[in-house]
Amino acid sequence: MLDSTVAGLSGMLAGFNFLFQHGLPNVIMLLIGGTLLYLGVKKEVEPLLLVPIGFGCVLVNIPLSELGEAGGLLKLLYDMGIANELFPLLIFVGIGAMIDFGPVLENPKILLLGAAGQFGIFLTLLLALALGFAPLEAVSIAVIGACDGPTAIYVASQYAPQLLAPISVAAYSYMALVPIIQPPIMRALTTPKERVIRMGAIKRSVSPRTKLLFPIVVTLVTGLLAPKGLPLMGTIMLGNFMRECGVVARLTKASENEIANVVTLFLGLAIGGTMEGHAFLKPETMAIFGMGFVAICLDTVAGVLFGKLMCWLTGGKINPLIGAAGISAYPMAARVVHNEGQRYDKRNYLLMHAAGANTGGQIGSVVAAAVMLSVLKGMGLI
Amino acid sequence: MDMDKWTFGLTLMIVGMGGTFLTVWVLSLMITLLKKIYPLARDRGEKKNA
Numbered sequence: 001m002l003d004s005t006v007a008g009l010s011g012m013l014a015g016f017n018f019l020f021q022h023g024l025p026n027v028i029m030l031l032i033g034g035t036l037l038y039l040g041v042k043k044e045v046e047p048l049l050l051v052p053i054g055f056g057c058v059l060v061n062i063p064l065s066e067l068g069e070a071g072g073l074l075k076l077l078y079d080m081g082i083a084n085e086l087f088p089l090l091i092f093v094g095i096g097a098m099i100d101f102g103p104v105l106e107n108p109k110i111l112l113l114g115a116a117g118q119f120g121i122f123l124t125l126l127l128a129l130a131l132g133f134a135p136l137e138a139v140s141i142a143v144i145g146a147c148d149g150p151t152a153i154y155v156a157s158q159y160a161p162q163l164l165a166p167i168s169v170a171a172y173s174y175m176a177l178v179p180i181i182q183p184p185i186m187r188a189l190t191t192p193k194e195r196v197i198r199m200g201a202i203k204r205s206v207s208p209r210t211k212l213l214f215p216i217v218v219t220l221v222t223g224l225l226a227p228k229g230l231p232l233m234g235t236i237m238l239g240n241f242m243r244e245c246g247v248v249a250r251l252t253k254a255s256e257n258e259i260a261n262v263v264t265l266f267l268g269l270a271i272g273g274t275m276e277g278h279a280f281l282k283p284e285t286m287a288i289f290g291m292g293f294v295a296i297c298l299d300t301v302a303g304v305l306f307g308k309l310m311c312w313l314t315g316g317k318i319n320p321l322i323g324a325a326g327i328s329a330y331p332m333a334a335r336v337v338h339n340e341g342q343r344y345d346k347r348n349y350l351l352m353h354a355a356g357a358n359t360g361g362q363i364g365s366v367v368a369a370a371v372m373l374s375v376l377k378g379m380g381l382i
Numbered sequence: 383m384d385m386d387k388w389t390f391g392l393t394l395m396i397v398g399m400g401g402t403f404l405t406v407w408v409l410s411l412m413i414t415l416l417k418k419i420y421p422l423a424r425d426r427g428e429k430k431n432a
Binding site: 114368 | 385387388390391392393394395397398399401402403404405406407408409410411412413414416417420421422
């Protein structure tokens with residue numbers, strides 16, 4: 001009787017025993033999970049993602065819970081939607097349903113800023129290779145520079161699943177830090193005269209039919225040029241087509257609300273579930289966070305410099321600041337550019353132009369990932 | 383395909399960035415073309431006629 005009671009009590013204390021004996025990584029990860037929850041709840045940094053990621057991180061690091069092992073809830077969610085890339089693609093349907101591509105359709109030239117804003121991806125690729133990462137790992141890390149969480153998860157889950165946790169946490173954290181990272185770079189690269197260039201009001205020139213055909217054209221063009229990225233572009237454009245056609249309002253609303261919300265919860269929990277202490281706490285994780293930061297800085301530099309080039313080519317009609325919105329962090333980057341423009345001229349309304357560059361960045365980031373995957377396929381590496 | 387990491391990185395950078403710009407440029411041309419084929423005024427005119 002006494003023996004079985006002691007044995008029963010020892011079962012209850014097994015978790016504490018594990019923590020005291022070899023649970024330092026778990027303790028550190030519990031603190032990191034708590035920090036993510038703090039950032040999400042108190043500072044409202046990407047709360048929709050950081051709260052489930054933080055909670056998933058806490059859950060998986062409670063010793064002997066087995067939530068992250070075969071049959072456990074978090075592993076089940078991972079297998080259900082990340083290992084097969086389903087969750088990021090469903091999120092993309094929702095994003096497509098939410099985005100109005102009107103501003104970029106009004107001024108298609110601005111779409112090029114969305115391509116320039118992806119330059120950081122490719123420079124970070126070289127940096128990751130220099131630091132000794134394997135080619136496919138380097139590609140997955142570089143995609144953090146797309147500033148596009150679902151794309152980063154999509155690529156990493158296929159080609160570097162062992163790095164998925166740090167890559168996705170870095171991608172979402174840096175997206176939230178865009179208002180802090182971008183302004184100093186924008187100020188350093190532009191002159192006071194350039195910052196006060198007014199671009200005037202956008203004249204409405206896009207017909208509903210053009211808006212309706214746009215997602216189909218994008219799907220066809222990118223699907224033919226970079227077929228490996230079609231799942232990404234196809235789902236975002238499906239969402240947008242549903243939005244613009246106007247006859248499936250229920251599906252559009254479900255995509256941008258219920259489906260996106262449920263998938264965001266599952267995605268966050270599953271990513272948090274990959275943050276198990278012994279797997280997460282490695283020097284590579286710090287390197288990935290560092291490279292993610294570099295990638296977003298380089299994207300901003302390339303975007304602003306390309307904005308300056310367009311300013312020069314158009315005889316000063318384009319404010320180079322909008323180049324910084326050529327990344328995919330939508331709509332945050334556009335708001336940062338608008339606020340920066342208003343710092344120097346209260347009557348300068350750059351928001352719609354920046355929104356054009358920002359939606360261009362959304363397209364550009366997916367195109368860059370799609371092109372990269374297709375080139376890798378062409379090289380026979382995937 | 384056998385190649386060292388720098389050849390791989392530089393190839394991916396040049397072809398990748400070039401391919402991204404090319405794709406986006408084609409898209410911007412397609413948008414311009416769509417706007418020419420279906421200008422806003424014509425859409426409004428069709429609605430009026432209907």
